[in-house]
Amino acid sequence: MDALKNRIITDGKILDGDILKVDSFLNHQIDVTFLNEIGTAFKERFKDCEVTKILTIEASGIAVGCATSQFFNYCPVVFAKKGQAKNMGNDAYHAPLHSYTRGADFVISVSKQYLSENDKVLIIDDFLANGEALKALISVAQQAGCELVGCGAVIEKAYQPGGDMIRSKGIRVESLVRIKSMSVENGIEFCQ
Amino acid sequence: MDALKNRIITDGKILDGDILKVDSFLNHQIDVTFLNEIGTAFKERFKDCEVTKILTIEASGIAVGCATSQFFNYCPVVFAKKGQAKNMGNDAYHAPLHSYTRGADFVISVSKQYLSENDKVLIIDDFLANGEALKALISVAQQAGCELVGCGAVIEKAYQPGGDMIRSKGIRVESLVRIKSMSVENGIEFCQ
Numbered sequence: 001m002d003a004l005k006n007r008i009i010t011d012g013k014i015l016d017g018d019i020l021k022v023d024s025f026l027n028h029q030i031d032v033t034f035l036n037e038i039g040t041a042f043k044e045r046f047k048d049c050e051v052t053k054i055l056t057i058e059a060s061g062i063a064v065g066c067a068t069s070q071f072f073n074y075c076p077v078v079f080a081k082k083g084q085a086k087n088m089g090n091d092a093y094h095a096p097l098h099s100y101t102r103g104a105d106f107v108i109s110v111s112k113q114y115l116s117e118n119d120k121v122l123i124i125d126d127f128l129a130n131g132e133a134l135k136a137l138i139s140v141a142q143q144a145g146c147e148l149v150g151c152g153a154v155i156e157k158a159y160q161p162g163g164d165m166i167r168s169k170g171i172r173v174e175s176l177v178r179i180k181s182m183s184v185e186n187g188i189e190f191c192q
Numbered sequence: 193m194d195a196l197k198n199r200i201i202t203d204g205k206i207l208d209g210d211i212l213k214v215d216s217f218l219n220h221q222i223d224v225t226f227l228n229e230i231g232t233a234f235k236e237r238f239k240d241c242e243v244t245k246i247l248t249i250e251a252s253g254i255a256v257g258c259a260t261s262q263f264f265n266y267c268p269v270v271f272a273k274k275g276q277a278k279n280m281g282n283d284a285y286h287a288p289l290h291s292y293t294r295g296a297d298f299v300i301s302v303s304k305q306y307l308s309e310n311d312k313v314l315i316i317d318d319f320l321a322n323g324e325a326l327k328a329l330i331s332v333a334q335q336a337g338c339e340l341v342g343c344g345a346v347i348e349k350a351y352q353p354g355g356d357m358i359r360s361k362g363i364r365v366e367s368l369v370r371i372k373s374m375s376v377e378n379g380i381e382f383c384q
Binding site for chain 1: 215216220221222223224225227250251254255257258259261262266267268269270271273275294302303305306
């Protein structure tokens with residue numbers, strides 16, 4: 001997705017610690033118009049698929065998930081919660097998640113009533129690096145007996161193992177851009 | 193907003209502990225079509241206002257904020273983060289926040305670069321009860337020197353003090369539905 005590459009080059013910032021900061025348009029300040037382009041791009045990648053539900057994770061996945069839903073007949077978006085809020089009830093699917101960004105371990109939770117074996121689920125998230133978030137979401141979808149259509153990530157750090165690890169399990173993963181290498185000194189290089 | 197009252201009556205669940213569970217369409221599973229109706233309703237309430245930025249808070253405010261943005265010329269949505277992620281940097285506005293739902297204290301953070309004194313800010317959130325989240329967001333907007341257009345809440349528990357407390361400071365608060373009373377035994381009564 002060339003528009004996304006250009007946006008990352010223009011507005012992204014590479015920080016020490018292998019951080020690509022895109023919070024001017026994706027995950028702190030949100031460019032809603034641009035998100036619609038992102039949703040369109042996911043539709044293009046998964047146009048051969050029937051999707052009845054989008055599954056994502058708070059917080060950064062929510063906006064991307066909702067934007068993408070518009071192009072899949074406004075299907076419901078379910079976002080996994082980190083931890084267990086008082087108002088969630090006990091009837092939930094859980095999976096462990098380690099967040100490298102926050103340096104903490106979570107359990108993610110999704111109420112059982114919002115995923116069923118009749119659902120064809122597209123998992124959406126903003127970043128794919130070590131694949132921890134996607135792995136946890138895949139686990140939830142599998143616990144629910146859903147048909148997993150695939151996973152869509154806005155930005156994949158292809159030099160980290162998450163994407164290939166998930167693909168090696170036979171799960172379809174589509175990333176709108178894939179980063180081959182990245183450093184403060186040399187900038188960013190995308191995969192072809 | 194009658195459609196929202198009907199949706200709450202149909203799909204909402206009142207639980208012990210003064211909890212109104214609307215996670216089938218608003219804050220766990222998201223009905224994206226219905227969110228557009230909610231965004232339309234906020235536009236109707238604030239149609240006299242120029243809005244350059246929507247400010248909300250993770251996680252439940254994000255979807256509502258993005259849906260509302262569409263009706264204010266797709267203005268950027270900034271969501272406050274709970275805590276301080278590694279990739280945020282130190283140049284942020286902070287405000288304290290007590291979450292009754294989670295029974296915990298947070299600091300919320302918004303990067304300084306995404307709010308300025310030139311911004312006309314509409315604050316959006318899903319629930320207004322004790323007003324803790326809105327108070328924290330108002331503090332952030334004021335620290336940034338923004339013009340605060342007002343606050344929009346999807347559901348206000350009008351029997352709790354948050355809404356009136358904020359209005360008493362001369363800040364405009366528009367809630368799409370206001371709940372007069374609520375109990376497991378007697379159900380829900382809306383304000384006129």
